[in-house]
Each structure stands twice: as structure tokens, then as C-alpha cells.
Amino acid sequence: MRFDHCPVCGRLLELRQIGDEGNVPFCKECERPWFPFSYPCVICLCMDEDGNVLLIKQSYGISRYVCVAGYIKAGEDAETALRREIAEETGLEVLGARYLYSRYFEKHDNLMLAFACRVRRSELKLSANEVSEANWFTPDDAYNALFEGAYGRDMLNEVKRLEKEGLLGI
Ligand SMILES: [Zn+2]
Structure with a gap:
């Protein structure tokens, strides 16, 4: 902007x-x-207590699996934004979040802040307006369900690397 x-x-x-x-x-x-400036957003790799990954399909745009993401509102911090977005879109509660990295997304002039989020697995309550479908996957299946070049794939790789080194911390 x-x-x-x-x-x-x-x-x-x-x-x-x-x-x-x-x-x-x-x-x-x-x-x-x-x-x-570029509009800041959060993008969240949502994982349950066992490491299963939740992917959603949005009601608008192309029908494909993506991670939960959304704009950070004015005056809001990134951690509050991700808790709000995950609750709004899936009804799930965040137990812990770890910042992974940021990426600039030129198409929408967004600064994407990527987080790994540990969520409490419970009944999904999908946003009636924004989410048409949500499903749990093993990390490998999630990787395959995501499209080539999806942020989620990068995030899965980064989480795998951090877990291997005992550095994920959530
Ligand atoms: Zn003025």
C-alpha cells in the first residue's frame, strides 16, 4: 500500500x-x-495433539485445500489474530503457537506471518461464510493434499525440521 x-x-x-x-x-x-507498507496476515499450520494437520477449503475462490489464514486487524497482535481466525473458521481452540517465518505475497501485497499452531482437537464448527470443508490429515497426506507452491507445504517442511531438532516447542 x-x-x-x-x-x-x-x-x-x-x-x-x-x-x-x-x-x-x-x-x-x-x-x-x-x-x-504491505498488509500483514497470519497463515496457520493447525496441528492437533498427535501432529495431524487440519486443512480447509474456502467457500470462495478455487476449491482446494489451504491453511487457515486471515488479516491482522488494526490494533491486533499476530497471536490474537491467529486465535481469532482459527476460532472463526474452524471453532478450534489454540493451545500454543510458534512463529515460523514471514513471506511477502506480491499478488495481494501481503506480508504473511507463518505460524505453527497446536490446537485442541474437538468438534469442528466451520464458518458458514468462509469455509466449505475441513479435514484432518497426517502430515504426509496434508503435504499431498496441498497444491504445488502452497505455503502450507513450506510450513510442513519447516515444522518437520524443527521437530527433528527438538526446537518446535509447542
Ligand atoms: Zn493529513
Whole structure:
């Protein structure tokens, strides 16, 4: 997201040199810079107590298995966002979450924060608006159910690596 006009007062922004940041769009009225940014999201590899992986199909877009993901709301931290998204989409409670890595997703200008999430396995209560289907898989089956290039595949590999080294911690 890049700003040409101030999102508060609507004034046309001017470039101003700010520290080491170089020229940054600046509102003279509000006396503040408007740094470009990418929308932050969480993407969650949901695992039960035995390491089974939950994948969902969204009600919109292409019908294929994906991980639970969603935008971090204004004023919300990533950990709260992932608990909220997982609860909203699947009805499951998060027991622990571990940050894995971030990836920039150019198509939607998102900064994706990837988390491994341990969830309490219980009855699924799928979001009526957003989720058409959800299923549990072994890690290997989950890998195969995900499409080529899916973030979930990367996340499964990273979780496997961390578990092998005893570093997953959730
Ligand atoms: Zn302004």
C-alpha cells in the first residue's frame, strides 16, 4: 500500500527526507509521514495433539485445500489474530503457537506471518461464510493434499525440521 493522499485529511502528500528512510510521503497538515507498507496476515499450520494437520477449503475462490489464514486487524497482535481466525473458521481452540517465518505475497501485497499452531482437537464448527470443508490429515497426506507452491507445504517442511531438532516447542 502506497499513499498519494493523506488517509486522515486527504491532502496531497509531499516527499520529505526522513532519517535513513530516504524520501517518504509526508502530510504537512497532519505533520506525519505515511510509510508504504504491505498488509500483514497470519497463515496457520493447525496441528492437533498427535501432529495431524487440519486443512480447509474456502467457500470462495478455487476449491482446494489451504491453511487457515486471515488479516491482522488494526490494533491486533499476530497471536490474537491467529486465535481469532482459527476460532472463526474452524471453532478450534489454540493451545500454543510458534512463529515460523514471514513471506511477502506480491499478488495481494501481503506480508504473511507463518505460524505453527497446536490446537485442541474437538468438534469442528466451520464458518458458514468462509469455509466449505475441513479435514484432518497426517502430515504426509496434508503435504499431498496441498497444491504445488502452497505455503502450507513450506510450513510442513519447516515444522518437520524443527521437530527433528527438538526446537518446535509447542
Ligand atoms: Zn493529513
